[in-house]
Amino acid sequence: MNGKKRLICCKCQKELEMKKVDFSYLGHTFFTDLPSCPECGLVYISEELVKGRISEVEMQLEDK
Amino acid sequence: MAYNNELVKDCLQFERAFCTAECPFNLDIRDFIGKMQQGRFNIAYKTYQQSVGFPGIVAALCHEPCKAVCPMKNSGGAISLKMLEKASMDYARSKVPDQYNMPQKDKRIAIIGAGISGLACALRLTTKKYQVTIFEKSSRIGGHLNGHNSINIFMDDIKLQFSHETFTLHLDTEIKVLKNRDFDATYVATGKNGNMFGLERNYEGAFAGNKAGIFLGGSLLGADTMQAIAEGLNAANAIERYLKIGAMNQPEEQSGTKLIYESIRIIPKEKINPAKGNSFSKEEAVDEAKRCLKCACDACNYYSPLMSYFKKFPKKITEEVEISINPSSLDGCATVATRLISTCNHCGLCKEVCPVNIDTGEFLLKSHRTMRELGKMPWAFHEFFLRDMEFSNNEAGLTKIPAGYNKSKYLFFPGCQIGASDERLVSESYKFLLKQFPDTALMLSCCGAPAEWAGNDPIHKDILDKIKTAWIEFGKPVAVFACPTCKQMFRKYLPEIEGEFIYKIIEEKNNIPENKFTGETVSVFDPCASRHENELHDTIRNLAIKAGFKLEVLPMERNMAQCCSYGGQVSVAHPPYAEFMIQKNINQNNFPYITYCSNCRDIFAKSGKKVFHILDFVFNLESENRIRPTVSERQNNRLKLKYKMLKEFWNEDTIIESSAKKLKMSSELKEKLDKNMILETDILTVIENCEQNSRKLFDPDKKTFTGYMQIGNTTYWVEYRILQENLFEIVNSYCHRMKIEGN
Numbered sequence: 001m002n003g004k005k006r007l008i009c010c011k012c013q014k015e016l017e018m019k020k021v022d023f024s025y026l027g028h029t030f031f032t033d034l035p036s037c038p039e040c041g042l043v044y045i046s047e048e049l050v051k052g053r054i055s056e057v058e059m060q061l062e063d064k
Numbered sequence: 065m066a067y068n069n070e071l072v073k074d075c076l077q078f079e080r081a082f083c084t085a086e087c088p089f090n091l092d093i094r095d096f097i098g099k100m101q102q103g104r105f106n107i108a109y110k111t112y113q114q115s116v117g118f119p120g121i122v123a124a125l126c127h128e129p130c131k132a133v134c135p136m137k138n139s140g141g142a143i144s145l146k147m148l149e150k151a152s153m154d155y156a157r158s159k160v161p162d163q164y165n166m167p168q169k170d171k172r173i174a175i176i177g178a179g180i181s182g183l184a185c186a187l188r189l190t191t192k193k194y195q196v197t198i199f200e201k202s203s204r205i206g207g208h209l210n211g212h213n214s215i216n217i218f219m220d221d222i223k224l225q226f227s228h229e230t231f232t233l234h235l236d237t238e239i240k241v242l243k244n245r246d247f248d249a250t251y252v253a254t255g256k257n258g259n260m261f262g263l264e265r266n267y268e269g270a271f272a273g274n275k276a277g278i279f280l281g282g283s284l285l286g287a288d289t290m291q292a293i294a295e296g297l298n299a300a301n302a303i304e305r306y307l308k309i310g311a312m313n314q315p316e317e318q319s320g321t322k323l324i325y326e327s328i329r330i331i332p333k334e335k336i337n338p339a340k341g342n343s344f345s346k347e348e349a350v351d352e353a354k355r356c357l358k359c360a361c362d363a364c365n366y367y368s369p370l371m372s373y374f375k376k377f378p379k380k381i382t383e384e385v386e387i388s389i390n391p392s393s394l395d396g397c398a399t400v401a402t403r404l405i406s407t408c409n410h411c412g413l414c415k416e417v418c419p420v421n422i423d424t425g426e427f428l429l430k431s432h433r434t435m436r437e438l439g440k441m442p443w444a445f446h447e448f449f450l451r452d453m454e455f456s457n458n459e460a461g462l463t464k465i466p467a468g469y470n471k472s473k474y475l476f477f478p479g480c481q482i483g484a485s486d487e488r489l490v491s492e493s494y495k496f497l498l499k500q501f502p503d504t505a506l507m508l509s510c511c512g513a514p515a516e517w518a519g520n521d522p523i524h525k526d527i528l529d530k531i532k533t534a535w536i537e538f539g540k541p542v543a544v545f546a547c548p549t550c551k552q553m554f555r556k557y558l559p560e561i562e563g564e565f566i567y568k569i570i571e572e573k574n575n576i577p578e579n580k581f582t583g584e585t586v587s588v589f590d591p592c593a594s595r596h597e598n599e600l601h602d603t604i605r606n607l608a609i610k611a612g613f614k615l616e617v618l619p620m621e622r623n624m625a626q627c628c629s630y631g632g633q634v635s636v637a638h639p640p641y642a643e644f645m646i647q648k649n650i651n652q653n654n655f656p657y658i659t660y661c662s663n664c665r666d667i668f669a670k671s672g673k674k675v676f677h678i679l680d681f682v683f684n685l686e687s688e689n690r691i692r693p694t695v696s697e698r699q700n701n702r703l704k705l706k707y708k709m710l711k712e713f714w715n716e717d718t719i720i721e722s723s724a725k726k727l728k729m730s731s732e733l734k735e736k737l738d739k740n741m742i743l744e745t746d747i748l749t750v751i752e753n754c755e756q757n758s759r760k761l762f763d764p765d766k767k768t769f770t771g772y773m774q775i776g777n778t779t780y781w782v783e784y785r786i787l788q789e790n791l792f793e794i795v796n797s798y799c800h801r802m803k804i805e806g807n
Binding site: 005006007008009010011016021022023024025026027029037040041042043044045047050051054055057058061062063064 | 398399400402403439442444445757758759760761762763764765769770772781796798799800801802803804805806
């Protein structure tokens with residue numbers, strides 16, 4: 001996320017804030033800061049992040 | 065390494081070249097020639113020198129037994145190895161041997177006879193810094209070489225090779241009785257008819273005599289000059305073994321080779337004759353070296369796309385698989401071969417071309433199964449295909465017998481992909497079959513190949529059971545196939561079910577419009593699963609010829625067929641490899657292809673190749689402007705097929721619930737979703753979930769909603785606008801494999 005994009009959680013009507021989010025894949029766990037709803041925790045992951053870093057890490061774990 | 069030893073025990077990868085097997089020195093000619101081909105004369109010379117000991121003598125006197133076995137001998141002439149060896153000497157920067165700075169060893173070796181075999185033994189031992197004493201009964205060294213015209217040149221070579229080494233020489237000293245108390249070992253090389261000192265050969269070890277520490281070799285035991293040198297060099301190894309471990313059981317040098325080399329791969333090329341004198345110029349030497357085939361068994365790497373892509377032979381593959389299944393890393397999760405295992409198309413070509421029938425593909429399939437059972441195979445590689453298979457067998461599945469019958473002679477099993485590609489191919493085929501055999505039953509189902517390829521035995525077994533149950537219920541009919549993979553799967557896992565191809569029935573009933581395409585040239589692309597279906601190959605060609613086509617043979621056809629890239633469903637695990645396979649296949653020639661596998665057809669069509677299914681011509685369905693269906697359309701086509709069949713043949717009406725009617729999107733986005741294998745049904749599921757639970761984000765600038773949902777193991781993201789109730793504009797969609805925890 002570039003920090004400029006404004007997103008609002010429809011359920012809680014709150015603007016997303018950067019928050020620690022946990023991930024897992026193939027038995028490995030890790031975390032990163034992502035825009036999330038401060039109330040319900042709904043997160044946002046941009047396509048850029050998915051196609052970039054996330055895809056890279058997925059491949060690395062598959063080849064590990 | 066018990067896991068792989070059995071598979072590769074007969075592999076010929078490391079068999080010696082024919083020439084090396086004949087060479088008394090076992091010179092690694094592939095290595096030597098490789099250096100010569102690059103014009104690296106100095107390093108080529110070193111290789112030669114280290115193998116033969118006295119390059120000046122060997123280059124002059126070798127009778128070239130290699131020439132008699134060179135595969136090029138009838139294709140322009142055997143490689144002129146002797147002249148190449150000479151060229152390496154002529155053009156080497158330095159012929160002085162390497163000097164090894166090692167301390168002298170305390171072991172003393174006596175050599176009886178200063179002939180060429182004794183000198184060769186002395187050379188090897190002194191290079192290793194053993195203390196060598198030579199006893200010679202005559203007043204000169206060189207033995208039988210002394211009668212040769214070039215003796216002065218030979219002496220220079222001997223002097224040169226001993227440049228950095230010293231030994232004690234006792235000339236005019238005839239040894240009459242062997243007393244080896246001053247020496248730790250003795251090499252007896254007294255020449256032709258020389259003194260054997262009452263010894264005999266002990267054949268339990270190379271060059272061993274029947275007394276401890278005494279070795280025999282050279283012309284004494286009948287060797288010719290080349291063998292005598294080679295034996296002297298090799299005897300040094302046997303002696304060293306004795307000195308180190310006290311055993312005289314050095315294995316004999318292996319002779320011969322099991323190498324097999326395909327003569328069809330030899331391209332004739334006339335041998336190079338020197339323009340001046342009897343020696344090659346540098347350029348001539350390089351050109352002559354380049355004629356060499358460097359014979360090695362590499363059929364798997366030459367033909368198998370997987371092995372050529374990874375540049376790996378079966379041995380290496382099995383080693384990597386072994387450490388992936390039984391990792392030696394501390395965390396126990398180093399799975400280096402995961403992607404390699406998942407990239408095999410299981411096309412069977414590696415076994416087909418292997419002279420000793422090593423089935424690396426089957427090995428990788430078993431390994432895939434093991435990796436899945438161990439939980440080490442990433443689910444992502446096969447999830448899409450397994451879900452797609454489930455769809456084929458459930459929502460789009462249909463198992464029925466015509467009204468009025470409870471048993472049938474035939475069961476049409478078209479396979480899931482042909483209906484996905486074009487539902488008319490299945491409906492027209494069934495119509496044709498019913499005309500011939502009105503009791504023909506129908507089974508719209510997947511044969512289970514994706515489960516086999518995913519190594520998922522439980523799912524696979526489930527599918528096979530269902531097929532078998534239906535087959536028994538219908539009175540054990542003969543299965544009629546349209547897809548070679550289905551037939552292959554049945555033969556392997558349901559061998560009790562007799563099967564034949566619809567194409568054969570079409571040919572027998574002469575059911576193809578004749579001479580409609582007279583004058584057009586096409587090539588038949590045989591699907592890999594048809595590899596051993598010789599009759600089918602002929603049938604397809606007969607049908608194409610009847611339709612009027614002129615056929616151009618493809619380089620890789622019939623039993624040499626290559627996979628289009630679909631086999632093993634490797635496109636998720638290794639997209640670049642899938643693309644490599646596609647390009648390799650579509651560029652075999654420029655003519656349009658006719659195939660009889662819908663995956664081959666659609667995959668090639670996606671890459672711009674003009675390609676038809678043979679059934680297009682049978683049922684007049686061919687179109688120049690056919691658009692290849694997307695992954696979503698492939699599912700829709702299967703649903704359409706099911707409902708069409710129910711309506712047309714059983715008069716049953718069903719309402720189709722199409723997700724496509726609820727989603728609007730650009731053609732670019734459709735293409736992107738197809739590429740990323742995102743189904744419109746999944747997009748709709750995400751949106752419905754977002755709408756029901758308000759779990760969505762709003763972008764006030766773009767006025768779009770974004771939501772996500774994990775379906776199976778994959779997380780799908782959708783950005784959309786609500787146009788009206790049950791109608792959504794899709795702005796974007798993407799997915800990832802990582803799981804968002806706590807959501």
